[in-house]
Amino acid sequence: MRATSSVIVGRDAEIGILDEALESVRRGAGRAVFLVGEAGIGKSRLAGECALRAYDRDMPVLRGRATSTGLVVPFRPLVEALSSRFRAAGAPDDPELDPYRPALAGLVPEWRAAAAAPGYTISLVELAEALLRLLAVLGRERGCVILLEDLHDSDTETIAVVEYVVDNVADLPVLLVGTLRPDPGPASDLALAAELRNTATVAELEPLDEAAVRRMVDACLDARPGEVPPAAHRHLSERAGGNPYLVEVLLADLLDLGRLSRADGGWLLADHGEATVPTGAVRSWARRLGRLDEPVRELLLLAATLGGRFSVGALRAVTGLDDRALFAHLRSASEAGIIAPDGAAHDHYTFRHVLTADALRASLPPAEQAALARRAATAIERSAAELSAEGTGELSGEQSQLVATLRLAAGDKVAASRQFAQVGRQMLDAGASGSAAVLLERARGLAADGERDDVTVQLAIAQAESGRLTAASVLLDDLPPVLAGSRAAEERAQAHTQVAWVATMAEQQEEARRRIRAARGLLGSSPRPEQEAALVVVEGHLALLPEQEDRGGPGRLAGRERLKEAERSARHAALTAEQRGRPVVACQAWQLLALLSRQRGFDEADACLVRMLEVAEKHRLAVSRAEALVRLGTNAFMRTGEATQLETARAAAHELGSLAVLQTVDGLLAMQSVLGGRWDRAREIVERSVEASARLQNLSAHRYLLLVDATLAAHQGRAREQERALGRFRRAGGEESMLVPLQRGLCQAMGALMAEDRQRATAELDAALAWEREHPSFFYLSGRYGLRPLLRILEGGDGKGQGDAAGPGDGGRAAYEEALASPGGQLAWNRMFLGMADAVLRGRDGDAEGARRAVEEAGRAATVFPQAWHLALRLTAEAALADSWGDPVAWLRTAEEYFHEAGVQPVAGACRAVLRQAGVSVPQRRGGRERIPAELRTAGVTPREYEVFVLLMERPGNQQIAQRLCISPRTVEKHMASLMTKTGCVDRAALCALSAERAEEARGAPPAAARAAAT
Known part of the structure; x- marks a missing residue:
């Protein structure tokens, strides 16, 4: 019952x-x-x-x-x-x-x-x-x-x-x-x-007290308070220890034995003496089993040997019963309340409580438990062999674990160890490194002396890949020595290499170097080419990281030589890995080469990435393929400012299902949106991805997104938001990363320019250059190849800035020529600033026509960078005014309009100040300017003048305009004269025609129709 x-x-x-x-x-x-x-x-x-x-x-x-x-x-x-x-x-x-x-x-x-x-x-x-x-x-x-x-x-x-x-x-x-x-x-x-x-x-959850046990027993029996004898309550409370499950088990035992029965007016407890009363759950379940049919009892004991949850297939293999008999016994056990179908899997059953299976197993003597376990393990292995088409007897991962557990219960530790180790290796290959570590740890504890070291090597890899680098290092360091060049040494060297790669990706440089040294020691003086290739790739990626032991970096000459050697080795490693059938290593090497070869031009970098893409597609390496597309998209974005290829890479990452790669692409797309002046889109991407990247522990993408956040605030002239974002960037280790040049140049220098602090901007750009001189750097948007040369030329350039290889008084030409000759100078963002620098130099030399052409060329490069272009116009206009070339007044008005609308008031105010110094009238910023078409705003038309302009489409007289606007006719005459000057109209009739044309355009009619109507 x-x-x-x-x-x-x-x-x-x-x-x-x-x-x-x-x-x-x-x-x-x-x-x-x-x-x-x-x-x-x-x-x-x-x-x-x-x-x-x-x-x-x-x-x-x-x-x-x-x-x-x-x-x-x-x-x-x-x-x-x-x-x-x-x-x-x-x-x-x-x-x-x-x-x-x-x-x-x-x-x-x-x-x-x-x-x-x-x-x-x-x-x-x-x-x-x-x-x-x-x-x-x-x-x-x-x-x-x-x-x-x-x-x-x-x-x-x-x-x-x-x-x-x-x-x-x-x-x-x-x-x-x-x-x-x-x-x-x-x-x-x-x-x-x-x-x-x-x-x-x-x-x-604490055990129930006596009062709670009484209420529970009454509820089980559907009894009113006082109906159940106090002795029954005491019996259950003392023996169950306040455990609700044991209360139910022992109560069921009292009912089955007839010791507790219903009588008229309540319940009665019969006193049969303590000798016949079970003293715990084990005896209770043993007694209950004794009342079941023999086949059902044996089935339940075998099921308990398989664990608290068991499959019908395993039980069929162990019992040898046909389906009819098997399911009949399972139904009987279910009706007795001992087992129940598992709702999560149609072919599994579970014991009603885990204590039930434990109690059933404990009811058998140890020798019988071992014999049942041995019988079950053998039956499962035999069944798998019969089902295998080749007769190999391969077990699934779950079956192997079950057999290992049964072998252990039967006392065969060595067999159990081998099964656990086999499943652990399978899980490690499938990426379940945490579960692999659990199983390999079990295998290691049970392994025979001759097999323990092999298991330890696999366990170290599993620990490293599941994020426990320290545990992995301890395991590898505690291994006994082996002969260099032996098979065991090669396996250990591969483990050291894999752990070194994990450490490098985690930016734990010293640990990575220790592992590489250990691997080389095990491989001896002549490792096989594919082994050397795997090590070289790790060492090459290490060469890119800023030195942790020396915050000042390796020094300019040492850094260059280190990178040259890394490139030579990586190229050889890439070819070797391809020839020796190591495509993953080959892709890692081509990726490294793509970064290192940027210093000679982006064509060569792209060629390396195309090779990486070909290898990845040939060998169906989805991750490598996505990473190649991301880096090709990044190069295209840097060259042109466009994001088309990045969007293609994002689609590939989405198809792959890699959140980490998606976040990397999102960071790049967000930066492209910042540079393109699409600030709302940049904000949306950052807000969507920055916290997720932190949770994902995707450190490189998280840092980049934080830098994008700070750069976005800097370009908008929001100094407080910029500093808050930079604070988060620093706390994430950003100032110990490769992003420092971008932080200094693209973020902080631009932020200073938005505050009209040119001196601070130059200092930030100089600091970025100093960092790049001392560290490997492959970021070409830091200002070194565009903005910095322009600022040096504008300030007259004394040639004494950090890194300039010129003598005093060269006017900033050395920085300009160095940038122009570099691959970075070919990128759209930098070409825009270098073009304006060229214009300033030509204007300074009296070549007004050459300066004009240079501005036009820079404008073509700046199509996708509206804010930077207007900043360049503002910066260059003063030089154009001083040297009498170009159209600086129009540039300043255009820039003033842009920055006013963008809310960057320091720059807008500076534009107005320069216009006034040039003797040009500057319109007041009254309400209603947003209604003025951009072309007229740029020309300097004021809100009041625009009110007059709108009325001219009806060809009214000055007196009519004055009456409608409540101003004097003389004021109307002044507005008319100003409008003709600003619009270039030769007379009143042309101005009226222009007004009618603009009105028709606003309503959607073709301009020609407006002209015909005006005549």
């Missing part, structure tokens, strides 16, 4: 916590709650109660449970949770989720078609961010709840994803509820750490 309580007792405080969290989530403030307690204490009941209360609030609920079999199955609770929602409701069709579908495809079967391209493994943080976005979309209207039970049994990957969600859920309408036991382990560490960080609430 089953005895279960229909109500929850003794958990008012915990229910209050969940209720408060649900209300918080409905208001859009996310929460995380962990329910912690021993097995059977009531965690799942509380989780179920939370689900019911969420349903009452019309909230979506997702519910998943970790496996209790001891098998490491990546993301099982998450897969089950998403399936529980989408199996019936279907996956949401929301455009916001489009970039995240490839990452989620492994968890949501409905999105398998959107899986990442072959050759790309979704990172843990990418998956966690995708899950976070999915939950936010589900909870957009009323909030949503995700319940994850038995986290203590979860795989490492699930724990990492849960930690990410917990740390980032505060501003989203999502409630995460996790249940776990207080046993030491990753789940317990996560809950405690989250509580210390105030990112989660931890509710520890």
Whole structure:
């Protein structure tokens, strides 16, 4: 007989916590709650109660449970949770989720078609961010709840994803509820750490007191208070220890034995003596098994040997039963309340509680337990061999883990170690490095002496790729010495190389160098070419990073020689890797070469990237293909200022499903939008990606996005916002990165110019150049190749600036000629400034026509950079006025109009001041200027003059205009004269015709019609 309580007792405080969290989530403030307690204490009941209360609030609920079999199955609770929602409701069709579908495809079967391209493994943080976005979309209207039970049994990957969600859920309408036991382990560490960080609430479930046990027993028996004998209450309270599950188990035992029975007016407890009373759950379940049919009893013991959750296939293989008999026994066990179908998988069953399986196993003597485990392992291996077409007997990852667990239970540690190691290597190859580390750690602890070192090498790689570089280093350093050049040495050298690559990407330079030294020591003096190529690629990427041990850098000469050597080695490595069948290394080498060869021109850099793209496409390396497209798009953007190829690269990254690559492209697109004056679009991209890149731990993209944010504020003349953004950039380590030249030149120098502080701008540009002289730098938009030469020429250039190779009084020509001869001088952004510098030099030499042509050439390069072009006009106009060339008045009026509309008042004011100094009338900034067409505003037409101009289309007399505008006829005459001067009209009739033409254009009629009407 089953005895279960229909109500929850003794958990008012915990229910209050969940209720408060649900209300918080409905208001859009996310929460995380962990329910912690021993097995059977009531965690799942509380989780179920939370689900019911969420349903009452019309909230979506997702519910998943970790496996209790001891098998490491990546993301099982998450897969089950998403399936529980989408199996019936279907996956949401929301455009916001489009970039995240490839990452989620492994968890949501409905999105398998959107899986990442072959050759790309979704990172843990990418998956966690995708899950976070999915939950936010589900909870957009009323909030949503995700319940994850038995986290203590979860795989490492699930724990990492849960930690990410917990740390980032505060501003989203999502409630995460996790249940776990207080046993030491990753789940317990996560809950405690989250509580210390105030990112989660931890509710520890205590045993029920006697009063709560009484209420629970009454609820189980549907009895009124006082109907159940006090002796029965004492019996259950003492033996269950306040554990609700054990209360139910022991109560069911009393009912089955007939010790507790219903009588007229209440319940009776028969006294049969303590000797016949079970003293715990183990004896209780042993007694209950004894009352079942023999086939059912044997089936349950074998099922318990397989764990708290078992598959029908495994049980069929172990028992040898046909389906009819097997399902008949399973049905009997289900009706007895011992097992139940697993809702997450149609071919699996679970024991009603994990304690049930433990108790059943414990009811057998150790020798019999071992014999059952041995029998089960052999049967599963035999079944796999029979099903294999080749008879190889290959097991799936889950089957291998189960067999390993059974072999261990049977006492065969060596066989268990080999199985764990095999599955660990498979998971490492599939990218599940955290789960791989767990399994390889188990294998290492069980391995025979001759096999332990091989497992340790694989474990070190798994630890490094899952972000635990220190643990990986300790493992590699503790390995016993081997003969250089031996097979074991080569395997270890490969591990050191892989760990070095991870360390380089994490910018841990010293650790990367230690690993490279160790690898070279193991390979000896003559490594094979492909081994040398892999090492050279890592060393080449290290050469690009600013030296950590010497903040001043390696010095100008040493830095140049280091890069030359890196380039020579990388080119040889690329060719070698291609010939030796190492396409990943080849792509990494061509990518490195593309960056290093920029110093000779972007054609050569693009050729390297095209080669990288060809290798990637030939070998179906999706990640390398996307990265090649991103870098080709970046070069095209730098050359022309256009973003067409970057958009193509973004589409490839989206198809790939790589959030990290997407964020890299987004940063570049945001910078292109800043330079192109599309500030709203730049802001939208930054706001969308900057926090996500931080959560993703995509440090390079995050730093770049922060710099874009600061650059955006600088170009808009918002000094306070610029400093706040730069503060975040510095805290992210930006001033120890390769972005310093851009920070100084593209951001801070431009910010100074927006404040009309030319001296500070020059100082920032000089600082950027000084940094570039001492460090490897491949950013050509820092001002060195465009803006800085222009400013030096405008100030007369004494030739003493840092890096200028000229003598005193050269007028800034040396900086100009150096920039013009470099690849950086061919980029559209720089050509614009260099063209204006050329114009100033020609005007200074008396070549007015040459200066005019230079301005026209610069204007063609500046088509996509409106703000920078107007800044260049403002900067150049003073020189043109002084040397009497060009059209400086028109330039200043155009620039003044632009910067006034952009809200950059210091520059607009400076333009007006220069105009006044030149003796030109400057219109007052009255209301209504926004109504004046741009052409007339640029010509200097004032709001009052425009009012007169609009009336002229009707050809009124001066007296009529004066009456309609309430001004004197003499004032009208002055406005008419000014309008003819500013518009170039020769007489009043032409001015009236122009007014009529503009009116017709505003209404959409062709200009010719307006001219005909005017005549």
